[in-house]
Amino acid sequence: MKKNIMILCIALLILSVSVYESFKITREYIIDGTLRSRYDIQEILSATIIGKKVNPKDKIFSKYEIDDGLDDVIELVYNGINIKIKEVPNTERTPFLPFMSNPSHDEVLDLHIFTNEKEISSPDTMIVKAGESFESRYFSWIDVISVYDNKQHTEQIVIIQRLPHVSGSWKAITLNDNGQLEKEVQFTYEERHHYSKELYLVNSTSTRLMDMGYYTNVTRGYDYPHIIYPIIYPVFSGTVGLLLMLSSIVNIRTSRKKMK
Secondary structure, eight states: OHHHHHHHHHHHHHHHHHHHHHHHHHHHHHHHHHHHHHEEEEESHHHHHTTOOSOTTSOOOOOEEESSSSOEEEEEEETTEEEEEEEEEOOSSOOOGGGOSOTTTEEEEEEEEEETTEEOSOOEEEEEETTOOHHHHSTTTEEEEEEEETTTTEEEEEEEEEEOOTTOEEEEEEEOTTSOEEEEEEEEGGGGGGOHHHHHHHHTSGGGSSOOOSSOSTTTTSSOOBTTBTIIIIIIHHHHHHHHHHHHHHHHHHHHHHHO
């Protein structure tokens, strides 16, 4: 009897230190699985830049032109919505040095986003290496994606932009069917657990920098020191604790019945 009670106490101790970590892992898989089953993502801007049509029925094109030697423009059309991204050199604001590998050779640019010739959001800064090719300059800073909602059976265009913030910051601009602004969300890496859908969209583009978890990166491969975590702890330890608890409860009940 005393032995079973001691085993039960040990089992509860093991569970108490394992259950929260197991909960964090389970929560990540549930959130990600729910979002993956609901939303289908297709990149538009990245596919257009490399010359790939997203849908043969759509008229998608891109161009990179110099208007006056100062402004560069990329333009595409998807589902009848004209999207234009215009670069304007930033000569007034202080450069964001954490993102500049070589301040004397990096360009600080403001990105202006237009849909159907109307600017839909305030411009934000992008930093690129001087002379960087058109094919690579946008990939980590901005993308345009198509988001199909399998529950509502609707499709929306979302523009994802990475903002110059040390720990990571993003803007998600959702357009309605007419190409007008429907919703704009900004969040930082530290705030990402409040914006699960937007983070899922960011993770679907090259603006993510790394694959991020909603509350923790434990399921993404970044918080794995070695096999001890999370295989031995908390998965194996939690399983052992649960089995010990159940077996000790059964043994305690059996012992009490025999004593009667």
